[in-house]
Amino acid sequence: MNANLTATEKLSFFAEGVYSLSKGSATSWGDVTPEEDHHFAVSTPDYDFSKVNEYSDLEYTQLEGTLGVNYKLDKRATVYGSVNLMKLQDDQEYVYGDLTGMIVTYATGMTVGF
């Protein structure tokens, strides 16, 4: 999403944002049992693979947005201010731990055209 709004001749606002949702999963391996014992007598093959597919579960929600304002001092000079938000929600923790996090940035300055 991207939007610009000119409030007055000198004052304008701008906004842009991106929202994304990513999901991933794998189906179960089912019942994994040794087909044949080629070597030693594996009397108790007690390995459990029923949850291995859950390693592939992923769910990220990401939002990045900026709100800003421009004010024209004259034909060439503009002062601006903005706030930018980057947010990630990790709802399926993987081997890297919970990656949920947020960064907020405030910016201001002046632009001169020539």
Added chain:
Amino acid sequence: MRTRNLIMCSAVLLMCWTAVSLADEEGAFVEGSASVGAHYSHFTDNPVRVGEYVNLNATKDLQADMILNLFGGTDNTLYNINLDYRDVATKSFEFGVDTKSLLAADFRYGSFIHNLDHDNMRNLQGKAGGKQVYNTDNDPMGRYFMEYEQFHGNIKVDMPFLTDGQVTLGMSDQRKSGYKQAMSIDHCAFCHVESNAQRVDQQTRIWKAGAEGSLGPVSVNYDFAKTDFVDRANAPEHRWKTAMHPVKGPIDPVSGLDYVAEFGSRLGFHDVTLPYARTADNDKLSHSAGIKVDLKRAGTLKGSYTNTNRTNYHTGIEGKFDAGALGYAVRLTPKMRLTGKFLAYETKVDDAFVDLPLFRDGRGAGGLDFDWNRISSANRKVYQGDLNLGWKVAKGKHLKVNWRYQIIDRPAMAQSQTNYVFDGANVGPAGIVETLPSEAFENKTTVNRVKLRYDSRIGMKGNYNLTYTYTGVDKPFMNPTAMCEESLIGTGSAHPGGTAAGRLYYFQRERFGNGSNQASQSHKATGRASFQITPRTSINGFVTYAQDKNDELNIYQYDRDYLSPGLNLWTAPADQILFTLGWTYNKVKSNENICIPIFDG
């Protein structure tokens, strides 16, 4: 870096001064914009993934920033200067000048931070009876990142005595430094995984020179490049533990058997600290030459040759790459064009001799020599031919047909490791049966691919295309001894130079199951369309379906189905508002055989 920054700042000042001086000349112009400001960032929770390319060292502190975009010139010269400074590690600078007739040059410098994940290895812990897996993170609070710096410079000088004649000189300097996570495993493979921080300080420099030009219908070009890579950081180190019984320890409490001597004699090393995850210094030298002949109505003929040599300074191993290509294009009718291409290349890397200590040296039925010659899996000869037919069926409708025939000859396809193959006799643990190092199961892979593509317009507001590809592969790449072992107990396999050794099951793995994720047959269909619904709204979509299988494997058939549709909507309800909406779905259904290792494999 301070010296380089000083040089860069001096260069910026010199270029700005030059720009201002040029602007004083008659007919000169300069335009652009400059921004000066400040920003402040802060984060909560874990900033590493959400701020993957944010310099986290510059957060929670006020940072000055600057952007300068400048474009100008005179009657004979154009130039541009672009500067973007965000913080000390996130910045870029670009300068370009073109004198139209004699010289053109461009220089670019940029740096940024890439934050890296930290694997906490929590999926590598568990215990059931004597079976266990555990991990050690020696840097649990470590934050990993790479700082990239790149400088590129190119100068082009015209050669007026040739048509389009030009000499090019270029230089590139890339630096990568920081810390990353490096893991190592102990003797018992994945039973114990250890993680350390690894310092990285790598530099890649590339020097390039080239020339090109045309004389009548003949155009030629030559390019030279030299690349060198160094890593100045020390490799991390790992302490490989003393070999012993995984459950009973160094001495058997009942029999008194010395397990350190027994298990130690089966290993190449133990009870020692060694570096790992080392990145070897290397360099690359390459030459390439090309020729193009315009045969007028008879078509166009192209040819090229490339030679590349690489040297690994850690192992002393050298690799060579030679490639030649020929191409011919001709217009058969005003609406039909035929092109043919032939490509041949060879990659040859020196063999590596794997010098191992004697297996179970000094112990019963031991003293066996398992040295072997490792043939690089990169080695191959490839021959590839392509025929392309392009046909303009009607106005706005095109059909393309491509046929590719490819032969890949790999000497190491079946030699990912030396394997001692049991010859079929069964004389029991006390007998001696000759076993032989494995030979290539099959070297040659042959690929036949047919691709059809049809493009069409939908009135004046849209278009679509349909693509279908069939690929048939004879002997796709696989490891013929990838999985599933036969027992050695009862077969009595032995090393050719030694006596029978029933304990050789650690080495004498008689794996017989083929393994591959490469298809022997593949069908792939793709459809794409885009349409302008209104002057302010458009939509495009795609769907890809692929069905692969490999029925050449000996213990299972590999299958893979892939489906991926997607839709994108773009709409601008007013001049200053734009909405985009995207959806992508991927579904992969595949199968794989696994042989689960239980202690001895």
